Amino acid sequence: MTFLQITLQDFLAFSGLFVIIIVSALYLYLFYETFYPPSFPPAIIVSDKKITESPVKNVKNIPTKQLLISCHPDHIPDKVKKIGLIPYLRKKHLKHGRVLTDLPLINTISVIDPMTIRSSLNIGDRPRNMYKFLEPIWGKDNLYVFSADRAKIYRSFFDPALSVDVIIDKYHDMRNFGVEIVDNWEKSIVLKHENVVRMQDQGLEFSLKATIQALFGVNLPQDFDLVAYKKAYDDVINGLFDKQFNVLSNLRDEKIQNSIKHLFQVLCILIDEKKRIIASTIQGVNNTILPPRKDLLDLLVSEKDPETGKNFEDEKIKDIMSLFLTCGYLTTGVAISWTIFCITQDRNVQTKIQNEIDYNLKGQLPLYHDLLNLNFLNQVIKESLRICPPIPILSRYLEKNTDLETMNDPLNLQAGTVVLYPITVTHEDIHIECDSQKFDASQPSFNQLKAPFNHCPFGFGDRICPAEKLAMVEIKLMVCLIMQRFHVELAMPLNRVSGDEKFILMARNDIYIKLIPRKGIEE
Numbered sequence: 001m002t003f004l005q006i007t008l009q010d011f012l013a014f015s016g017l018f019v020i021i022i023v024s025a026l027y028l029y030l031f032y033e034t035f036y037p038p039s040f041p042p043a044i045i046v047s048d049k050k051i052t053e054s055p056v057k058n059v060k061n062i063p064t065k066q067l068l069i070s071c072h073p074d075h076i077p078d079k080v081k082k083i084g085l086i087p088y089l090r091k092k093h094l095k096h097g098r099v100l101t102d103l104p105l106i107n108t109i110s111v112i113d114p115m116t117i118r119s120s121l122n123i124g125d126r127p128r129n130m131y132k133f134l135e136p137i138w139g140k141d142n143l144y145v146f147s148a149d150r151a152k153i154y155r156s157f158f159d160p161a162l163s164v165d166v167i168i169d170k171y172h173d174m175r176n177f178g179v180e181i182v183d184n185w186e187k188s189i190v191l192k193h194e195n196v197v198r199m200q201d202q203g204l205e206f207s208l209k210a211t212i213q214a215l216f217g218v219n220l221p222q223d224f225d226l227v228a229y230k231k232a233y234d235d236v237i238n239g240l241f242d243k244q245f246n247v248l249s250n251l252r253d254e255k256i257q258n259s260i261k262h263l264f265q266v267l268c269i270l271i272d273e274k275k276r277i278i279a280s281t282i283q284g285v286n287n288t289i290l291p292p293r294k295d296l297l298d299l300l301v302s303e304k305d306p307e308t309g310k311n312f313e314d315e316k317i318k319d320i321m322s323l324f325l326t327c328g329y330l331t332t333g334v335a336i337s338w339t340i341f342c343i344t345q346d347r348n349v350q351t352k353i354q355n356e357i358d359y360n361l362k363g364q365l366p367l368y369h370d371l372l373n374l375n376f377l378n379q380v381i382k383e384s385l386r387i388c389p390p391i392p393i394l395s396r397y398l399e400k401n402t403d404l405e406t407m408n409d410p411l412n413l414q415a416g417t418v419v420l421y422p423i424t425v426t427h428e429d430i431h432i433e434c435d436s437q438k439f440d441a442s443q444p445s446f447n448q449l450k451a452p453f454n455h456c457p458f459g460f461g462d463r464i465c466p467a468e469k470l471a472m473v474e475i476k477l478m479v480c481l482i483m484q485r486f487h488v489e490l491a492m493p494l495n496r497v498s499g500d501e502k503f504i505l506m507a508r509n510d511i512y513i514k515l516i517p518r519k520g521i522e523e
């Protein structure tokens with residue numbers, strides 16, 4: 001009996017204690033969620049350790065055993081798979097300096113040294129295997145993995161289609177897409193009192209429409225399902241990437257195949273529509289005249305392949321358009337949302353942008369040339385591209401023995417070496433950027449005198465992004481339209497904003513932004 005009483009008392013006391021522990025844990029969790037000092041820049045830049053010097057002293061003749069980086073899932077070590085390639089490299093660079101020569105990847109070094117980037121400008125080859133995962137949507141033989149010589153031929157062929165003149169031709173339509181989006185937000189605020197938007201989703205919507213207009217010059221079909229299309233892109237890019245890292249279930253694999261089919265169907269509809277327009281214009285069926293300057297799809301449909309001298313084959317047109325669209329749509333879309341996110345973090349920056357816009361535009365919609373006068377906005381975008389570069393890692397493949405500079409001793413590398421450039425980590429280097437972890441739009445985000453190649457969100461040298469001008473116009477235009485109409489605030493806890501450092505730096509949980517209307521603009 002006594003035994004039972006004691007046990008019962010013990011039991012009651014224990015239960016009480018248990019309840020207290022659970023409640024305390026709950027309170028602690030709520031306290032953490034509410035008051036934990038949030039980090040900015042977002043969680044992708046987590047370490048407070050600074051790179052102080054490169055320990056690499058005269059690294060000579062790094063041996064090579066095989067020709068290419070092996071990105072076959074079986075050859076990627078578990079320690080890399082576990083945390084992801086870029087976080088892995090960041091950790092190693094923080095510990096071992098700006099040049100890593102002992103990576104567990106075959107014949108591969110990783111460099112974040114601006115001097116090395118400077119001396120890599122003329123290297124025009126990329127490691128094919130690293131981008132193999134994109135073959136299902138870009139084709140086996142795509143521009144991204146063309147050799148330096150072939151890339152040069154095609155890049156100069158494509159160049160006119162990405163020129164300022166073509167961008168100006170398309171500008172009006174691109175602006176209409178942006179205006180339509182901000183108009184819809186305004187309507188939602190007035191009619192439904194909904195003032196929070198998922199900015200990444202919306203940035204992607206704008207960049208998809210604008211990039212299709214810029215590259216294809218045709219309208220999307222009437223029944224086009226934008227949501228399904230964006231979802232398919234998401235599934236394909238993330239799915240293919242995960243497949244390369246061997247973390248994909250069969251179920252998802254099947255979904256990816258269906259999504260790829262969906263993307264190709266849309267591409268084919270757009271390409272056929274262009275062919276139809278060109279054919280009927282040439283035959284004089286309609287009254288339209290062909291625009292004086294050709295966009296990318298015009299070039300592919302109407303000019304000869306510079307390599308073969310023959311018409312482009314349909315399959316090749318599809319692959320090239322798919323590659324350009326993927327490169328353009330995702331990067332620009334996330335750049336818009338990362339920029340808006342950065343703006344929410346500094347009220348003064350926001351006011352300064354709005355003052356600049358109000359002063360230059362006087363309440364009118366921005367013309368192409370107005371964007372050129374928005375210098376502070378330009379600086380904010382560049383700073384945001386430094387903190388959150390949409391393509392966080394670049395690479396080159398050495399076809400022949402090559403000497404590369406570093407801030408310390410030179411590197412003598414043998415043919416067959418793969419050089420990785422995790423530019424996110426270059427952009428974070430404390431030695432080059434005084435307060436590299438801080439978003440600071442008041443300073444030029446790259447100190448040209450100290451280190452000329454420490455800011456390269458668009459890459460560098462022979463393989464630099466061919467569409468930087470187009471990308472900057474799209475980002476500036478959309479951010480300008482947003483800032484003209486709204487004040488923006490982050491509508492989620494800061495510590496929930498985090499970047500997924502895969503092929504493209506996307507916000508894992510999207511970026512929720514609260515919109516507070518400003519005065520309207522005169523149409």
Ligand code: HEM
Nearest residue numbers: 144327328331332335391457458459460463464465467471
């Ligand atoms: C914010 C937007 C963008 C960023 C940050 C960006 C960044 C980059 C980077 C880092 C590279 C690789 C450069 C290198 O290896 O050195 C690249 C390549 C490329 N980008 Fe962009 N890009 C953007 C927008 C666009 C747009 C709008 C298009 C097309 C409409 C585009 C088309 C391409 C193509 C085709 C390549 C491959 C070029 C080659 O292999 O030679 N990009 N981009």
